[in-house]
Amino acid sequence: MSIRNIKKSYPIFSRRIHGHPLTYLDSAATAQKPTAVLAAMDAFYRRHNANPRRGLYQLGVEATEMVEQVRSDVAAFIGADDASEVVFTSGTTGAINLVAYTWALAHLRPGDEVIVSELEHHSNLVPWQQLAARRRWKLSFIPITANGNLDLQWLRRHLTRRVKLVSVTHTSNVLGVRPPLPTIIRLAHRVGARVLVDAAQAVAHEPINVSRLGCDWISFSGHKMYGPTGIGVLWGRRALLEDAPPYQYGGEMVAEVRWGKTTFADPPARFEAGTQNAAGIVGLGAAIAMLRAIGWPAIRRHERALVRYAMKKLTMLSGVTVYGPHTAVDHGAVISFNIDGVHAHDVASVFDTLGIAVRAGHHCAMPLHTKLGVLATVRASIGIYNTKEDIDQLVRGIKKVQKIFEV
Amino acid sequence: MDLYRQKILDHYRAPRNFGKLKGATHKAQRGNPLCGDEVEIALKITRGVVRQVKFTGTGCAISMAATSLLTEAVSGQRLSQVRRLTEAQALRLLGTPIGPARHKCALLGYEALQKALGK
Numbered sequence: 001m002s003i004r005n006i007k008k009s010y011p012i013f014s015r016r017i018h019g020h021p022l023t024y025l026d027s028a029a030t031a032q033k034p035t036a037v038l039a040a041m042d043a044f045y046r047r048h049n050a051n052p053r054r055g056l057y058q059l060g061v062e063a064t065e066m067v068e069q070v071r072s073d074v075a076a077f078i079g080a081d082d083a084s085e086v087v088f089t090s091g092t093t094g095a096i097n098l099v100a101y102t103w104a105l106a107h108l109r110p111g112d113e114v115i116v117s118e119l120e121h122h123s124n125l126v127p128w129q130q131l132a133a134r135r136r137w138k139l140s141f142i143p144i145t146a147n148g149n150l151d152l153q154w155l156r157r158h159l160t161r162r163v164k165l166v167s168v169t170h171t172s173n174v175l176g177v178r179p180p181l182p183t184i185i186r187l188a189h190r191v192g193a194r195v196l197v198d199a200a201q202a203v204a205h206e207p208i209n210v211s212r213l214g215c216d217w218i219s220f221s222g223h224k225m226y227g228p229t230g231i232g233v234l235w236g237r238r239a240l241l242e243d244a245p246p247y248q249y250g251g252e253m254v255a256e257v258r259w260g261k262t263t264f265a266d267p268p269a270r271f272e273a274g275t276q277n278a279a280g281i282v283g284l285g286a287a288i289a290m291l292r293a294i295g296w297p298a299i300r301r302h303e304r305a306l307v308r309y310a311m312k313k314l315t316m317l318s319g320v321t322v323y324g325p326h327t328a329v330d331h332g333a334v335i336s337f338n339i340d341g342v343h344a345h346d347v348a349s350v351f352d353t354l355g356i357a358v359r360a361g362h363h364c365a366m367p368l369h370t371k372l373g374v375l376a377t378v379r380a381s382i383g384i385y386n387t388k389e390d391i392d393q394l395v396r397g398i399k400k401v402q403k404i405f406e407v
Numbered sequence: 408m409d410l411y412r413q414k415i416l417d418h419y420r421a422p423r424n425f426g427k428l429k430g431a432t433h434k435a436q437r438g439n440p441l442c443g444d445e446v447e448i449a450l451k452i453t454r455g456v457v458r459q460v461k462f463t464g465t466g467c468a469i470s471m472a473a474t475s476l477l478t479e480a481v482s483g484q485r486l487s488q489v490r491r492l493t494e495a496q497a498l499r500l501l502g503t504p505i506g507p508a509r510h511k512c513a514l515l516g517y518e519a520l521q522k523a524l525g526k
Contacts, residue, residue: 343466343468345442349411349508350411361441375443
């Protein structure tokens, strides 16, 4: 599959928005869906629908096989040896909460410390904050330096035996910064802390290899990698998954149930109570197949070139402030900026009149915005279907804003 | 969509009744945590009439212009009339349709006013 003309395989781009073609620059919020993903889910419902792992009839066997095939595909996709280390969740938020409410609740004691970074999305901040308050854990934040990188000197000083968990983003959803994970993981493991990596903003843009990375858990969402909403993944080391109790109870997660007592199934079933989002899992499988067919080298080449092009264009414009590093190297597929003198919401509204979709606000990272000293920013984020024309349209949008507001 | 008409931009750049009000009888603040916008409305109401109204705050063009227009609309009005002002009427003050995505911005001042009047 070629990355050129790929827009054609995404039906949404046939739409016109306020008389303009859709310039979709909000893939970091959710990516658009290719026909292959939609067709796979449609085919599941039309031809194979049954409750996975329950039906003893032909359809049940097919549904189970399809779901378990995707589990293996996910494992291969992230470089995991063992498919049983892949737990299907509702998304990244579900995956992080799963670690918080199972492993962390079972293993952390009052006075133990959890470290996250100032870059975190609320979904990797609020669960820890709330449980820390309830269980009297200490929660600390790796500060960011002026250019948005993590202060590793701070981390070195703060990693003591009290630290039981470091939970950190792979790629910032606001600044595009990619923290040096191998170093962070090595330092954390040295004091016996476990490491959770939030890969929501990375998984559609670069290969992830959990074996090479050496982290203990990784979480991501299907919908940010061209798959459907409502499906996500928690990968965890087998020993850690086994060493954690379930936190949702129901069907198919048990080994044996008596009136007064239940023994639980092994992972991953232990963490998959209730009927799974089978069509979503199948759609995720189709998204993975699509990414593999294009291949990481082509995806990275294409997206890096676009980020570099966008960064050059935006930093050249007067009256535009770009946040985070200004180089495409070590930069994820997001660029956050403000037009001087204009509120981010007004920028997004003017963009909308030109068919440009961006995120405006704090992007679920309020403390980070406080640190940056701004209330809100505009975020343009890139997916495989974006082109230089999209960036040119963004620049036209910025100029229109500046004209309307006379700034 | 023609959201950024001259009238809105004019009220954004030069908001009417902007500033602190001394001797306010009614006062309330509303914020929108999504974008950090904040509006405080202060009114001086005597014998059932809004004698003076002023506002302070920061925000986008829509929230600032809408609040500015709102203060003009209620200034000098009978309290009973101001209390009857509906959301739809407040939105109409902008003179252009506001999409649902911006309703929160457009109604921030209106909500502050409702709060100030104890609704």
